[in-house]
Amino acid sequence: MLVIAIRNLRRQLRRTILTALTVALATFIFTILVSVPASMDRIIDDAAKGLRLIVTAPNAYKLPVRYREAIKGLPHVTACAAEIQWGAIYQDLRDPIIAFGVDSDVGLVYSDAEYQLPPDAIETLSHDRRNAMIGSVLMREHKWHLGQQIMLRNPGDPNLTLTFIPVVEVPAKHAPNAFIFRRELLDEAVKKRYGVDITDRASFLAVRVDRPENISLVIDEIDSRFHNSEAETETLTESDAIANGMSALGNVRGIIYSLCAVVLMTVLLVAANSLAMMVRERVSEVAVMRALGFGRGHVAIMLLGEAAMIGGIGAAAGAAMARVLFGGGITLGAVVGGAGYMEVRPEVALEGFIVAVAITFLSAAIPVIGALRIRPALAFRQVV
Amino acid sequence: MIPIRYNLRSLMVRRVTSAMTAMGVALVVMILFILFGFIGGLQRTLLMAGGTGNWIVLSKGAPAEGASGIGHEALNLLRVRPEIATDDSGAPLMSPELIAGLNIAPDKRRRQFTYLRGVRPIAHEVHRNMRLVNGHWPIRGHSEWVIGQKLAARFPSLAPGTTFHYGRRTWTIAGVFSDRDSARESEMWTDFDDLNEDAQIKESRCNSVRLVMRPGMAASFKQALAKDPRLPLDAVTEADFYADQAKFADNLRSLGLVVAITLAIGAVFGGMNTMYAAVARRGRELGVLRALGFDRSSVLLSFVLESLIIGLAGGAAGEALALAIGYAIGLNSRQMSVGTFLFSYRPNATAAAAGIAMAAIIGVLGGLMPAWRAARIGVIDSLREA
Numbered sequence: 001m002l003v004i005a006i007r008n009l010r011r012q013l014r015r016t017i018l019t020a021l022t023v024a025l026a027t028f029i030f031t032i033l034v035s036v037p038a039s040m041d042r043i044i045d046d047a048a049k050g051l052r053l054i055v056t057a058p059n060a061y062k063l064p065v066r067y068r069e070a071i072k073g074l075p076h077v078t079a080c081a082a083e084i085q086w087g088a089i090y091q092d093l094r095d096p097i098i099a100f101g102v103d104s105d106v107g108l109v110y111s112d113a114e115y116q117l118p119p120d121a122i123e124t125l126s127h128d129r130r131n132a133m134i135g136s137v138l139m140r141e142h143k144w145h146l147g148q149q150i151m152l153r154n155p156g157d158p159n160l161t162l163t164f165i166p167v168v169e170v171p172a173k174h175a176p177n178a179f180i181f182r183r184e185l186l187d188e189a190v191k192k193r194y195g196v197d198i199t200d201r202a203s204f205l206a207v208r209v210d211r212p213e214n215i216s217l218v219i220d221e222i223d224s225r226f227h228n229s230e231a232e233t234e235t236l237t238e239s240d241a242i243a244n245g246m247s248a249l250g251n252v253r254g255i256i257y258s259l260c261a262v263v264l265m266t267v268l269l270v271a272a273n274s275l276a277m278m279v280r281e282r283v284s285e286v287a288v289m290r291a292l293g294f295g296r297g298h299v300a301i302m303l304l305g306e307a308a309m310i311g312g313i314g315a316a317a318g319a320a321m322a323r324v325l326f327g328g329g330i331t332l333g334a335v336v337g338g339a340g341y342m343e344v345r346p347e348v349a350l351e352g353f354i355v356a357v358a359i360t361f362l363s364a365a366i367p368v369i370g371a372l373r374i375r376p377a378l379a380f381r382q383v384v
Numbered sequence: 385m386i387p388i389r390y391n392l393r394s395l396m397v398r399r400v401t402s403a404m405t406a407m408g409v410a411l412v413v414m415i416l417f418i419l420f421g422f423i424g425g426l427q428r429t430l431l432m433a434g435g436t437g438n439w440i441v442l443s444k445g446a447p448a449e450g451a452s453g454i455g456h457e458a459l460n461l462l463r464v465r466p467e468i469a470t471d472d473s474g475a476p477l478m479s480p481e482l483i484a485g486l487n488i489a490p491d492k493r494r495r496q497f498t499y500l501r502g503v504r505p506i507a508h509e510v511h512r513n514m515r516l517v518n519g520h521w522p523i524r525g526h527s528e529w530v531i532g533q534k535l536a537a538r539f540p541s542l543a544p545g546t547t548f549h550y551g552r553r554t555w556t557i558a559g560v561f562s563d564r565d566s567a568r569e570s571e572m573w574t575d576f577d578d579l580n581e582d583a584q585i586k587e588s589r590c591n592s593v594r595l596v597m598r599p600g601m602a603a604s605f606k607q608a609l610a611k612d613p614r615l616p617l618d619a620v621t622e623a624d625f626y627a628d629q630a631k632f633a634d635n636l637r638s639l640g641l642v643v644a645i646t647l648a649i650g651a652v653f654g655g656m657n658t659m660y661a662a663v664a665r666r667g668r669e670l671g672v673l674r675a676l677g678f679d680r681s682s683v684l685l686s687f688v689l690e691s692l693i694i695g696l697a698g699g700a701a702g703e704a705l706a707l708a709i710g711y712a713i714g715l716n717s718r719q720m721s722v723g724t725f726l727f728s729y730r731p732n733a734t735a736a737a738a739g740i741a742m743a744a745i746i747g748v749l750g751g752l753m754p755a756w757r758a759a760r761i762g763v764i765d766s767l768r769e770a
Contacts, residue, residue, distance in 0.1 A: 022650040058487035059550040270654035273404040
């Protein structure tokens with residue numbers, strides 16, 4: 001049956017190729033689209049395994065760095081580090097980099113083992129003021145290498161330019177487009193350029209908790225500690241904070257899934273059309289097979305098998321192309337405060353493959369059911 | 385030329401196949417139509433914020449209002465510029481404005497970043513299209529906000545009378561304003577001095593200045609800014625400023641077009657399949673047509689036209705489908721958000737034209753190669769089949 005099916009596909013090679021190409025294109029788009037929320041969810045899930053909280057002051061003018069000392073003194077808090085976000089650009093406005101300036105306590109909040117870094121990797125930040133830790137995807141996209149000097153500048157002011165030296169590359173799995181530097185570099189540059197002291201200013205405080213069961217307790221402690229203060233805080237787990245940031249994108253997730261649905265429907269229609277034509281042209285062949293004694297099941301298996309093969313070839317090509325082109329991951333610019341990232345992982349490519357094959361299989365259902373209903377005698381009357 | 389009735393009748397003979405091919409085109413056009421509708425809504429929202437004759441002044445090199453800072457000295461120098469229009473009392477129509485940001489979403493897991501703009505009463509004369517829908521403008525010293533209509537619709541809990549803790553005090557929402565459905569309706573406004581006092585900004589400054597320019601004085605104004613070292617400022621019309629903000633909509637459009645074009649290529653392949661099957665089935669017809677005297681170019685044109693008809697039918701169906709879906713799920717009345725901007729879906733003529741153009745291209749490309757094959761079929765060979 002397999003040999004017959006392959007021969008049948010080769011008989012109408014042009015149609016087979018065109019249908020397979022349509023399935024390939026649709027699978028390619030579907031896999032890439034699904035990879036965007038899947039990549040973001042992976043970052044959120046990865047963050048959910050940690051013991052970190054993020055403290056922000058969303059409805060205040062600034063988050064004071066001095067809150068750090070008060071938070072460190074709270075029960076179940078093992079460390080607290082202040083971080084400041086700097087929206088810089090690399091060479092021009094089309095290349096934004098979201099960089100985070102950290103203080104010396106960062107090594108207590110984030111551990112080398114957690115990020116699969118060599119021992120004391122984070123500690124190397126303190127060896128030189130210009131040292132930076134950069135995500136591997138960001139390094140690859142800009143063709144940076146360790147030890148190279150990199151200059152980032154303020155978007156509206158070319159005179160505010162800082163030089164960094166990457167000394168640690170963070171694996172893509174954890175922080176694909178991280179850019180972490182020592183904040184005193186930025187503090188001094190801003191003071192020198194604008195006469196403004198930002199040393200007591202933080203974008204957020206990263207807090208490490210001793211045990212998972214104490215996370216909710218610490219969240220409540222921090223927010224009640226600063227209730228009715230100069231800057232009321234809002235404390236979230238790290239995964240919630242990332243999800244919170246992604247919600248700033250708006251309705252992107254809904255739009256992506258809607259597009260995926262339309263892509264699948266297009267495949268369904270095109271494949272169904274093609275397979276319907278294929279079945280229609282083989283009425284006589286089906287009649288002969290039935291007359292020779294092949295049961296309905298055999299005929300169904302042969303026709304559905306051909307459909308699955310076309311879908312399989314197309315889906316494999318599309319998923320493979322998506323995996324090859326985007327398997328290493330790409331950053332999504334300044335989206336989501338720097339966490340914007342997309343990677344086509346093998347399991348997502350496989351998901352795309354399976355969905356496309358299933359859709360093609362489904363699209364053959366109605367034409368095949370029609371073919372099975374053919375009565376050989378009536379069909380022969382048409383043939384003869 | 386072969387009469388078009390031939391093509392229409394042929395399409396009706398294989399109507400199921402034609403309909404399915406047209407539906408494939410319809411789905412692609414539907415995506416494009418809806419995408420352009422969203423882009424159109426976003427661009428309209430941004431561009432409507434630009435008032436006629438209004439300019440925005442920022443500190444030199446500042447890419448956005450939040451990154452800009454204009455000092456007291458520069459403000460005083462601007463105030464006496466002759467290029468700025470004045471009101472009946474002779475006061476310059478110039479509004480210094482202070483910007484702060486806040487998260488207005490009630491749910492911690494969501495973020496709706498919004499601009500809080502501190503203005504003085506002169507702002508209502510500068511932004512001439514703003515109207516109060518209900519309530520009153522913020523009164524100085526009362527810690528009050530007014531909220532844009534789009535924001536009010538998105539967050540019904542922020543009705544006039546409700547309170548919100550921000551900065552060092554609790555603010556009361558005093559009213560709702562409208563501004564021609566523009567981006568300004570995604571903001572909240574308060575009194576300049578209340579915001580300044582709450583933020584404890586030590587140096588006298590504002591983030592931006594909005595002003596009304598006297599007609600024909602723009603060049604003189606820009607020259608004055610360029611020449612005076614005490615005025616390290618940039619000035620553009622509000623229309624240009626918001627057009628620049630709208631550029632990121634182009635990125636969204638490019639992304640959507642990539643998806644639509646990739647799908648369109650798939651639809652072209654589907655169309656090719658259909659037309660190749662049609663050519664294969666109508667071999668003897670083609671022989672008869674050639675024998676009757678229709679030349680190769682007529683046959684080519686006829687098949688391309690047939691494919692084009694399928695494409696255009698799909699295009700019309702796609703646009704109808706997009707309108708129907710938009711109506712069914714209330715897209716027109718729903719607020720979408722990108723960053724700080726709230727906007728509505730706005731199907732427009734550009735969306736319709738783009739959809740039909742895409743459908744036509746798919747139709748022509750899908751039919752070209754099969755039509756070429758049809759035109760090349762030998763008369764004798766095809767009649768021998770008969």
